[in-house]
Amino acid sequence: MRLSHWSYAVVVGLCLGAAGSKALAAGPPLAPDMVNALESLQQRLQDDGASQDEIDDAKAAARRLQGGNAADRWARALFLQLAATGEARRGRDGAAADLYRQARRIDGVDGDSRRRWLDQEARLRLRAGQTAQGAELLGEWIERHGGDRDSLWLMAQAQATLEHWSQAANWVDRARRAGGMNDTRRALAASVYQHAERYEAALGLLDTALEGKGDDPDAWRRAAALAQRMQRPGLAAALWEAGWRRGALQGREALEQLIRLHVAGGTPARAAEYLQAAFEDGTLPRDVEHQRRLAEAWTAARAHREALSAWRTLAEQTRAAEDWRQLGELAYGWGEWSTAVEALREAREQGADPARTWLLEGVSLLELSREEDARQAFEAARDAGASQAEDWLASLDAD
Template identity: 25%
Template structure:
């Protein structure tokens, strides 16, 4: 489940704020600089960005380093760059303007928020997140700004911070797009919080109960969480709702658990699916179940499963799979009985193995007597 892919499908609809006004009541500026800023604003409003930039660049030569006037000119150059869709230049100018610490607090906050969005647009998610955290420390973020911060956290795989913030987003606006619930599913999955991922997947299922993929994904998450009866029940409900998966789909769901490195979960899911008659209890699936219990190192279930398989098939290789478990567990009398049953139909290579194991079992029994 790729969180990055989920977020690429999200259209946040965030828009840059308007450039701040030229004059703040508490910030008096040099008249010449004010005139240059006014000229630049008029030129920008008239669509002549080159003229606006020229007026500002000329004014740069007449201001003191570290002054408010310098900050205002650099700020305005940043917004001219935004209008020209020159994000990297805008980032550079806004950073310089903010670095002086001269701008009014309200204006500086607006510039920081715009700068954070520019950074995110340029893929600089770590820098954007740090800037948004700075802004948040001085005042609560709006819902839209929280969405941007979630995006930054998720893109940097900082899911521990992203998840609670994304939860705030969906609780503040339960009607947000599916992508937010998909994101919560994906991030919780990445954190191996499978039960939490399943709970958010249920929201998606309620929104689109006819979507077969939602049922499949919910069952998969429940299985990953060790809730195989719940997973099988989910698939049973899907079947009763008329959107049930095919036998191939169900077998593939078991395989997905195995491919995810969870053979125990795969075995329990397969067992439940056969118990609820969603999958037939045929010889092939019984053998698959025995193999899964063996891979899961659940020796008791593996032994019982191989006994059932071997009794059904009578094949030497199946008896030998059972024998290997009994050998490892030191169950010598049972091992000798199983090896005797494996004789029928055994190949020459298998008979050689049977003789070796019989000799080992008898020797072990003598040593223990």
């Protein structure tokens, strides 16, 4: 799940700055010439907008100090931090994160600096698209040092990007307790709860106007329509589901829309379950249109047994070559070889492409260890123009 409207804010400050002496005092005392070198490089980075020369100078200084005494190690960490600041300012977030990692792992670095650089590295990795690594580091920082509300929301966003819905929902819970809710975060939280199938929690995020009109069907329709305009079909499905469960949305038209929204919103299994129940209680007819919708919903949900059964029922209703072919190709792709053979034959008899249906039937028969039947199918496929059939026949001859 890409949440492109969010940004991973990173505050990249120089280690000296207005806090100059305080920052330097966090580590071992440095020689005056080392302090001058750090302050000079910091000033150049500020004046030149972090040019490549200044960044290279900071890295070179850090390399020269490698393996020194405690003061050298502290100065090395500060030079690495300066280089990281420069890389981040130039938009090279991954490189900046690597430098912060080096700096915070140097022996003798004080705890406050380690904490600050861990936070910086985590946010830079998130901004660089290294979401899994950034989320791990940010979680480590929060658990060690306690996160503010912005960090908690950032963690929820990262878990949502990774599509770890249960974990994202837990982080949303923590972030909501910390406060700082706004429209963007409310949309994130609602989307996370919907994917985690926590529909009541998603419902709780509706605005005051909607909550005040909980039995008004037009209010629920407007909310779902807004979610669709925001290109959030999952949220639209969650809103419609909540209105349906509350009883505000009723009737066949509302049920049809609920089914369509679940398919569009990435929860096709729910759509199929509603269709199946509607067939059984007579709310919707089991006609060709609705049977096709059921088959497509189970297919999108990758529910093999239910999808193949639904496509078979549809094909028997329509006797159409395309429906038999769809059943045959799905069965072939899912390794249901007997069903594939039967459906592909029916499809061919109804006018489907003989070259492809013979070829797939041959492979299916071979998987069923019916080699002579497979040979005949491959020969028919070859005669119908399937170029791959020759390779299969050659393989059989070699065996």
